[in-house]
Structure formats: structure tokens, C-alpha cells
Amino acid sequence: MWILILIINVAGFLNIAEGIGPSGNCTLLPKGERSFPQNFSFGVSTSAYQIEGSWNADGKGPSIWDEFCHNHPDNILDRTNGDIAANSYRRFDLDLEALRDLKVNHYRFSISWTRIYPSGDISSKNQKGIDYYNNVINQLIANGIQPMVTMFHYDLPIELQKLGGLTNELFIDQFVTYADELFKNFGDRVKTWITFNEPVRFCKPGYGTGRDPPQIKASGIGDYLCIANILKSHAAAYHLYRSKYFDEQHGKVGISLDTSYFFSKSNDNELVYRSLQYNLGILAHPIYSKSGGFPEVMVKEIERNSLQEGRLKSRLPSLEGKWKDLIRGSGDFLALNHYTSKYVERSPQPLGDNPSMQRDYDTIETVDENWLQAHSYWLNCVPEGMEMLLNFIRDEYNNIEVIITENGWSDSGEIEDNNRIVYLKSYIQAVLNAINDGCNVTAYSVWSFIDNFEWIQGYTDKFGLYSVNMISPERQRSPKKSARFYRQIIETRKIPNV
Template sequence: MIGSFIYKSFGFELKFEFKSFKMMWIYMVFGFLLSNAIADDNTKFPEGFTFGVATSAYQIEGAWDEDGKGENNWDRVAHTIPNFIYHNDSGDVTCDSYHQWEEDIRILKELKVTHYRFSISWSRLLPHGFNFEVNQAGVDYYTNLIKALKAANIEPYVTLFHWDLPQFLEALGGWPEREIVQWYSEYARLCFELFGDDVKHWMTFNEPKQTCTNGYGSGSYAPAIKSPGVGEYMCIHNLIKAHAAAYHIYDTEFRDKQNGKVGIVIDSAWWEPYNATTDSDASERLLHFTFGMYANPIFYGDYPEVVKSSVARRSQSQGFPNSRLPEFTAEEQNTIKGTIDFLGLNQYSSFYVTDKTDDKDGMGYDADAEVKTWADESWQQGAADWLNKAPFGIRNMLKWIKKTYPDIPVIITENGWSDFDGTLDDDPRIDYISSYLSNVKASMDEDKVNVVGYTVWSLIDNLEWLFGFTNKFGLYRVDFNDPNRTRTAKKSAKWYTNVIENRCLGTCE
């Protein structure tokens, strides 16, 4: 025997022994194909399954201080903290979609998508965050965009909050301030009133973990406040209550006449147990810290037990009189429970996970979860440091969601691939999306997960938060040196159009 290797994934291990170099290469190729799980799927996605693309306001709109728009917290950090965003970039102009929205409509029609997910800039609609001053130019911008989408038979999927909080409200305490539940409720009600006749899918928040753990925990995102394990948990607590409040406003005041749905978008990597036997608890625990922390209250009324017990135990050992994680009252639990019509999932990457118990003093969700994570070196790395290609992860994540939150309709609200140069000949993006879509299809057909739609991030190259313009996720390249921000279709755009038209990844009859 010349040697052997162990293939480990999907929760099991396979040991391959080879007696010749020829057999070694055969096994290595087999392992590569298995790990990527790319299928030439010849069955069609069902009628009614929606295909779309996504963007967010701060990342594409520009016009940061035009036509009455107020400052938001990302405007503030980009303008006041040197190199907070790479190369001192900002969302001041970015893709200029505030002026180029008709061009965005044109390429959306060219793509033949059935839905377009975008967000409303709270500070463009309400410059100071409060309803006493409504910016008519902002109302007109979103009205025109939504009406044009409807005229093109493209459903608007609208996110109410995608990380950009009015700076006026940030200065009053932001998401850790309990009054923000009321502030957000009033903003949500206004959006339902203004746009609800044409919007049938509302998403209250995009990736609350990023808002809270990065914004008020590590301080790596706006508003750059470092309060791990305290401020970040106050943020989470208020954000969940704000979601429930908005849901009830829609349910009692608008649902009967507008006939729409309200959900939330939660992100998570897939956490693969490094050892299928000894690390399964670490995987489950981290899934609850990264996903269940937000989903469990909405489905069941309270945080996962493993999250509550871990934070309480560590808080006590660190000398806190009470758990750093706030508690919901019985009344709040009843109010929050069941406030969801569909679940949005943002899923890109996977990582191995194992226990880590030597950080006794650390605070924050990553320390409180008591785990160590890393990516397999063999998994292809994207331009973003958090991005890798491990398509089995999206299927495992969907199976876990079905097990933990049965029967909920799931929309893949973000999934995509980045490169550094924005090349038009972007085969790696096609390969990535194809392999993930294949696993989504398998989850529907074989695992019976109720997935009802898929969304590519992103329509166009844009400002990728801390990475600035160095990471390109778009199906369309944007020329950031051109005042008109010209959009040019990449090879992936044409490929995705073909998938949408045929509702199929392979050769379907």
C-alpha cells in the first residue's frame, strides 16, 4: 500500500487506501467531486419557485446627502474614522442607483428575474429617523422603483433595515436603547402605508447578527461601538422586539387589505463538526448562537436553552450579578412567538468547528459559544476573507432549519461569489452558484425542505462594506470610473438568465 487519506464531510468519514499512484489520483478526484457535490440536475425547479437578485441601499444608492436624505451611521463612520472602509471608500456615490435606478430596472428585465430584493434607506425616508419629517423625494424614489418593478412583472422583496440606522437615532443610543423598538415600529408602519399596496414580501431585518455583534460587539461595523457580550446582546434583544412589533402592526392594520407577508433574514455559515462524534454538540451550540439566537424567539418565544445557560454560566463566573443576556418577560414571549410568515436565509460558507473551553474571560457570542472554527484549506477561497466554496453547507443548513423550525417556507435571500477584478469571464461564480443551487434543489427533492425561492448576491458590483470596492459580487460589472456607472453583463448574468428561463441547471426536457 502506497498510502491513504481520509475524506471527512457531511457528518461522516471515508477512508481511502491506494496501492498505486494511479488509484491515488482517482480517489483524490472522487473526493473533490464529492465535496463540491455539483450535479448535472436534469429536473426542473417547480412552478412558483422564484429566482431573484439582491442589493441594499447603502451599498448601491449613493446620493448620500441629496434631496433631503439624512445622515446614517455608515455615513458617519466612513466620514470620520480613517480607513474604516478599505481605501477610505464610502457609500457617497457607489453605484449611483439613486440616479441610475432606471438602468437597474433595464438589467433586471434583461436577467428575467422574478423578484428583486432591495432595502429602504431609513434616513432617506425619514432624515432624522422620526415620522414628524417625511422626505418626499425619498418617497418618490422608492415609489418609482417599486412601480417600475411591478410594471416589469418583477416582485419587490423589500428589506426595511439593512444595517444603515439614521445617525440622529444612533446618537440617542441606537439599537441598545429600548426606545428604538417604538422608533422602528413607526418607521415600519410608514413603509407599509406608503408602499404596501405593491409590496407582498417584507423583511424586517437583514442579518441581525451583523448589526449587533459587529456593530455593538466587536465594533468592526457601524457604529463602531465595542461592547462584546453586553451591548451586542442589548441590541439583539431590542431588535427582536422591534421585529415582533412590526409584524403585529402589519398583521392587525394592513394584512387584510394588502395581503402580504412579513419575514426576517438571518445569516449563518454551516458549522461542520470536525469529528462527527465528539464535535456534534459544538456544531449544534454554535448554530444556536449564530442562527437560533434570532430565530428561536420568533418561532418559540425565547432564546435557545443552550444559549441562555451558556451565557448565564459564564456571566456568573465573570462576576456579573445577572446574565449578560437580557430576559424576555412572559408577556414579551407571547408577543414575539410566531411572528413570521417566511424565513429568509443568507448562506455562503462553511467552517469546521470544535470545542474551545480555555477562554474563561472572553465575552461576546463567539466566546460564549466556546468553540473554535476554521475553514478546510482545500475549499476554494473567495475574495472576501469569510467566503469559501463548500456547497454541501447550504443543504445541511436547510436540513437543520427544517428539523429545528418545521414547515416554514424558506427563501434563500443571499448567496454568491466574489472576485477581486470583476472579470466578465467569471466561470468561478457560475460554478459556485450552480453547485449551491444544485444542493438547494436536492434539499427540496430529497430532504423535503420547503424552499420557495433563491436570490443571488448581487445584481451589480457594489460597496462591499469594510472591503470597499475591492470585492466584486455582481452579475453585472460596474465601471466606478465612469460618472454614469455603466453596467456590463458578465458571463454569469447570461448563465443565470438561462437557468431562470429553463428553471433548470442541466438539460431539462
């Protein structure tokens, strides 16, 4: 039965993919209307640990990233941390000035769980943390900028990790209690909520390979448990909002998922479809598909692999029963983080540790050496992928509303950041092309607003539209050339010819 379902889905996907491939020149021709709709929202994104600093100020508790950077500095490329970062906790006035200058419609930022609950639990409620975010939200709204809030962007409270973190189902109730606090304090003004940012990017290195905090090495098991608990936590928070707050606050709740797009040199569209399911569908299918649950191809393949390993059941947790029904439909929009594309091909032999997510995926990803490459080794400019991905989401998930929460380019910090302009122009054109193709895309956010701490890359990768003087106590912000370019798009709602 599952083979028939896959054939039907791939057949639909072929209608999208046929005849389109990456040109390799980081440009994309416009089609249809040349202007964005008047109600389309342009903004920028950041996250708390990456910009706030003040890691232990005003009652804030430690997160797993505080502990990781302090105790394992060798794991950060430049041995730095987020203790001060861009100092946004102390200098939000500088952020606000730059946001006003950009003329953004929205600002997507995250709340630090350990500023609200220093120990992760309601018993440690910290009013100073609530006051800080109330001030941020109030100042944004006073300046005509809509707050778009992410609840969890990697910085798990240490005390929750001591209980098993995201591999313990206790996390579901802990997250719902935290979400309730946020809805109660900020929901009268915040109308767009994102529960989690990029779950796979947190679960796989955090609970699978152990590369990132909390450094749990439980490959092919812990990472899947983490993903399942995030899906359950997200759904529980979504239903809490709908039952307790929606009638008064009238906001919406979604989750940020990330994926590359995939191309096949051999036109193996079934493999492209499978790759999208393993990378996006692992979270999107349970929430946004009509059938719910994990993608059928993953369910069958991981069960087969698990039995071959001598296990009695699949390593992929079951989402059947009440959880399947609670998770399905628990998203008012899909928040999308997308940066780049890859070529995929079938692996001639098993890859990765046994077991592991990599071994289950068992696909080789490559890039074209002619694609323009950013400072980040993994990031190339392939704008066709953005357009194709949005069309895929339109057809696969009943044209759910899409809010693009991250898209951006890294360099070494140049003020004359011409390659970032080339990248942004082509990707924003891809978004407009997709809108002209009927895709329900309502917002776009550049990652990132300002240069920040880029996790294990430290401060070596610069993604910001604004440069931050990281050696000055004032942490001055300076607009790059791309900031002026992006402001022009926001003001005119058109993509300039540059």
C-alpha cells in the first residue's frame, strides 16, 4: 500500500519538477507581476542566544549553550561564546534604531526560556525577564513593527536537560507551561507565534551525533525521540492557544522548519521527493499533511532497518493514536528557513554510523563547483531551489500559508557586501515568482538582522545586514550595502535592477 501512495505523491511532484533545474549563475528571471502584494510583510530575524548577551544578568539562568561554550571552547571555531554577543539585552535601543532605518514590517526574534524561567520551571518565574520582553514588544509596536516571536531557538535550560531534556516526555508539559506563560504575558500584542526553530538542526547534532549541546550521543535513537517530543510539545502548545487564548487574542501559531531543496543530475525525481520527505516531511508531514504521521517512506525504511539490526520494533517513534490526531492540523502556517540546494544521488553503500539518521537517509548530497559559494562551506546560491521548494509545499500541504523566517548569505563582514545583494535579489525574486504561481507566501525575513554568534562557527560567519563592532563596549551597528538594498525593496515592494 505504501508503494502505491509514494507513486501517487511522486507523480504529483513530477508535475512540479519537470523541466526545471539550477542555472548556476545565481540569477532568476521574473515572471508574472513585478510587485509584491501590499499586505506582504518584509522583516529580519535573530535569536536570543546569538545577540542578547547578558548571559547571567537580572536573574537569567544558564542554558545548554552557556554551559557548552564555557566548558568546551575548543568546540567553537574561534573559541568565543554568547556572553556579550551584540549586547542586545543592554542596547536594544541600537537595534530599534536600525530596524526603523530599515523600515521593516516585522521583526522575528526569540525569547530566552531561562530569562522567563531560570530553572526551566514555573517555580523560578523571573519578572525581570518578562519586563525585558514586554519592553521590546512595546517599542516595536510603537514604531509600527510587528513582533514575530519564536519560543525556543536551541537554548534549553540546563535544569531541564538534567531530566533528559527533549528525550524525556516530561518535556511536553514543561514546554506547554512555558508557552502558557508567554501567551499570557505577551499574547495581547504578539499575533504570530513560532514554537520551535529547526528541530532537526537541534535534535540531530544534540541528541544524535553529540556535536552540539547537550552532546548526547544516541545516534538514530535519541534524535528521533527528540523530534517526536517536539512534535507533541508543539501540538500541545497549539491546542492550548486555540482553547485558552485564541478567542481573545486572535493570533496564530506555527513552527519553523528548515530544508535545502534537492536536484538530481540523473532526473531521479523519486529520489528528490524522498529527500524532501526525509528533510522537510519528517516534521511537516505530521502537522500539515491530510493523513498525518511520519512520511510513509520513512516509516517503512526505518522499520526495515531497525528489524535488520535485530530490534523488536522501529527506532522511529510511533505517532499513531491520539498524538497523530492532535499533531495533524496543529499549524496555522508553516514557517520556512531555506538557504541553499543540493544535488542528491543514491548511495552505492550504507553511509554513517549504524544506526543513525544519516544511515537511514542513505543519500549522497553534492553541489556544483560553479555555484556561487558563501563564506559558510554549506551555503551556495541556487535561487531555483527556493521557487521549487515553495511550489512543492503548495502542492504537498494544501497551499498552507508560508512565512519565510530565515534566508540569508554569509561573508567575512564586508560593508560592500555585493554577493549578499546578488543572493538576496535572486532569492527574493524566487519568492515573488512562487507567489505569482499561486503559492500562499505572506512574509519574508532575512537572516540575519545583525552580525551575531553563529553557534559552532562563532563570529567567523557574518550573516548580518548590519555589522556589529564586537570589540567595542558600545557594540555599534553599521549598515552594510545590502541593508540599503533591502530597504529599497521594502519601500517600493519591487526588486530593483542592480
